[in-house]
Amino acid sequence: MTHLLDAPEAFAEQALQGFCAIHPRLVRAVPGGVLRATATPAGKVAVVIGGGSGHYPAFAGYVGPGFADAAVAGDVFASPSTRLVHDVAARAHRGGGILLGFGNYAGDVLNFGAAAERLRSEGIDVRVLPVTDDIASAATHEIARRRGVAGDVAVFKIAGAAAEAGLSLDAVELVARAANDRTRSFGVAFGGCTLPGAAGPLFAVPGGQMGIGLGIHGEPGIGESPIVPASELAALLVRRLLEEAPEGAGSRVAVILNGLGSTKQEELFVLWGSVAAELREAGLTAVAPLVGEYVTSLDMEGCSLTFTWLDDALEAFWLAPCDTAALRIGAVGEVAPAEETEAERGLAGPSSLPLWPAASPQSQASGRIIAGGFARLAAALKEAEADLGRIDAQAGDGDHGQGMARGSAAAAAAAQAASKAGAGAASVLAAGANAWADRAGGTSGAIWGLGLLAAARALSDTASVTADRVRLAAEQALESVMTIGGAKPGDKTLVDALAPFVASLSAETSAGCGAALAWRRSAEVAANAAEATAQLRPRLGRARPLG
């Protein structure tokens, strides 16, 4: 249970601020994350890691000399927005290119990937590294679909050391991919976790049972069994990992025995005794094992075991000194405080205030209608928040209601502000879209934001909003959502309502119907389609991982 909070929606941000206040020697707060407070040489590859909050020490606890240059933090269990990833990474860039590291979750893949695209369009060389260590999350022949868990720490530590050693971006990427290819994790859970402010747990494990391979947001595992003694559990974890040993695996392994939040360190020490014995029996040497909390999930009970099979280079990077809030190895020595770079100065300051393009009175009037639509949408989603969260907790990580409510509220506020400042229809819709993507977090936030942004590109700040433009906007939104999310009709996503809506809108407008009436009729079609999808899950936009 999470007891120490002021307001649930402020939890992640307050936690990050508090963390930065405790460790001014190591980190400083920037919007959406933390940067090293210590100087890094120009030209060094920037290792920027991140993901949702609620997983401390992941990810801010790993920023410092020898490890990451920056961490991006989304809301609790929600991917940071594309803009935040972009901004934090741009601030961390020192001219040597950027490695973006994150766990392989759909939202993170989407947002870090889109941020990478935007950074590249600004002339920065960027590589993305989704970590895929959780062997319970997909079969051996589908490694690229596996989730990232505590293996993040091994992979990012090794990548960070390679970057610190002055390797080029190509080389750092190579080392990081090798580390990921040789990293496997397997875990069990004894109890679920509770989101800040939530009345009940996001997910639970029946008393006396352990969830085998249960994900850190409650994603389905591979089974349940009665809790076994520590020595048996150690044998189980080690055996499963050894079955998954990568090609060319040697006898030296970096090991992380990770507590998920409410599992006592002394319990992990007890388990370690048996894990160490199993390793000896298997002829393996544990190199500088880490036993403690490294990637947590709020107050979840359970543990995971991670192996990275080392070669000489990986072992050197695993053992290299680092100095971060959560992990110190060796002696890093004194490091001068960082100075603000030009790139950072460019990102800060009042120049980023939006200035809306000049708009015609007709388009301004349409903008007011759009802002009103966002407000009604936000009210409806606020009302549905608890329901969406509850349903999502059965299929996903239970944050969908919060994300939709937060995103739509931000969109409504931004659209309202833009409209009041005189923006036209396209700008009002774009303002709402960007705010949604930036504040909602998660996969669905990115998909809603990018979908609405695609719609905005069909509108104008000067021309009237005709029925044809509305149809075009809807078509572009649908295309964007399907492309980004990888979903097609019948996948039980947002598309199942949006596609009939767009088809109806096309038919009505082609038949000469006006925009307002065509919209109303198509909305009814969409509502019926949604009802018809018998067990429509609230996975609006929760598509499969990309790639």
Next chain:
Amino acid sequence: MTHLLDAPEAFAEQALQGFCAIHPRLVRAVPGGVLRATATPAGKVAVVIGGGSGHYPAFAGYVGPGFADAAVAGDVFASPSTRLVHDVAARAHRGGGILLGFGNYAGDVLNFGAAAERLRSEGIDVRVLPVTDDIASAATHEIARRRGVAGDVAVFKIAGAAAEAGLSLDAVELVARAANDRTRSFGVAFGGCTLPGAAGPLFAVPGGQMGIGLGIHGEPGIGESPIVPASELAALLVRRLLEEAPEGAGSRVAVILNGLGSTKQEELFVLWGSVAAELREAGLTAVAPLVGEYVTSLDMEGCSLTFTWLDDALEAFWLAPCDTAALRIGAVGEVAPAEETEAERGLAGPSSLPLWPAASPQSQASGRIIAGGFARLAAALKEAEADLGRIDAQAGDGDHGQGMARGSAAAAAAAQAASKAGAGAASVLAAGANAWADRAGGTSGAIWGLGLLAAARALSDTASVTADRVRLAAEQALESVMTIGGAKPGDKTLVDALAPFVASLSAETSAGCGAALAWRRSAEVAANAAEATAQLRPRLGRARPLG
């Protein structure tokens, strides 16, 4: 809930072994605790800390250069035995004297105090420092009765740095006492904890409530209230501590914001934001604050805030480098591994095998009777274990049943072994007594052990066990128990049964009754006395803190 274990009775020992296996650079296991694995100069004051297990990082996590030289670990929530404290401290001694640091709990006061006496009798200068930081555990005018909680870490860190700086034992003691005098802690609990292997929690906090000042073993606090937002809690904690500011308090404070086990680090970060604001408002500067898990209580939910008001010397020691598993400050630099000292070699090895004095056949026969008595006692206490634990959980920390069962079983085994090896009555009783004290842990273990040892001194390995000797043995046991425990008849302790027993035995034997019959009659008297003590709590030996 504690899930990772093999056997409850092995939990503490296995955890310690696992811990040592993870950190061979810093610590090495010795019976009952850990020593630094790194070399310390001859003549340096040894800072030896300890207490029950279940509180990691307290205490083994603080052994290393710049902090403690050794840590003694009892069973879960049970004081280590006198012998273990003695042995670990003797191994850590480097000729400069020893500071024994522990929280002010009756069992620790007793065992560390008795170990200090024994070390002094061996010519080693020893000072004892019971930490008394918990302001909720006794009133301001009774500071010496207060318990030690997370303030342990501030006091021991400062003492360790003073010792590392080469100060004399006198000076280290002075610094440590100054730190303790200026250290205050205050905490709240949202949930209790569960002993390894126990079916239910040792104590609990009603849902939505917080226990104010609740002790880390569930000792009564000063009240309960509904859970408040983090900012209000911060104000409460800071205000109460400031009300308790010591004389001559300045504006610079060492701060520890401590999680009790299942409270998330990110929650502590959220709370820290408000604590820092309260400190600023009060005109105080937080010097190198620690925010995380520093003294835990298994899976207890809650937190405590500790202030140590610094002067220049205390601040220098607080900020001095240290290198331990749980806390690293600054750079300690390379330290050579330790070599085994002569004192250590003396403690180890087969020379410590017991050799029993030659015994007469009559005394050997009496020894067999005593060993049989221990066996019946152990069986009875095994049967009563759950009941004793349950009742103790309401008044104490719930470990009484486990301790009595463990102690009596160890005594029975040792007495049996001694008897089989031909030991006489005095030696068999002494062997059982020592085993009880060594294995039971806690205050009651020490009291039972020392009481039985006093009885053994009235017997002989050659002369017959006469009725007079039995009476004398009982009288000496009673006197020892009352002296050590500080209890008198009517305090609802073991004394309420033992005193009538001894009085009856005296009367019966004076009247010429034989030993066996006098014992049986007196045992009935004692049983009746126990029944008569209406609500006799199982605090057999749980006396007030000494001194």
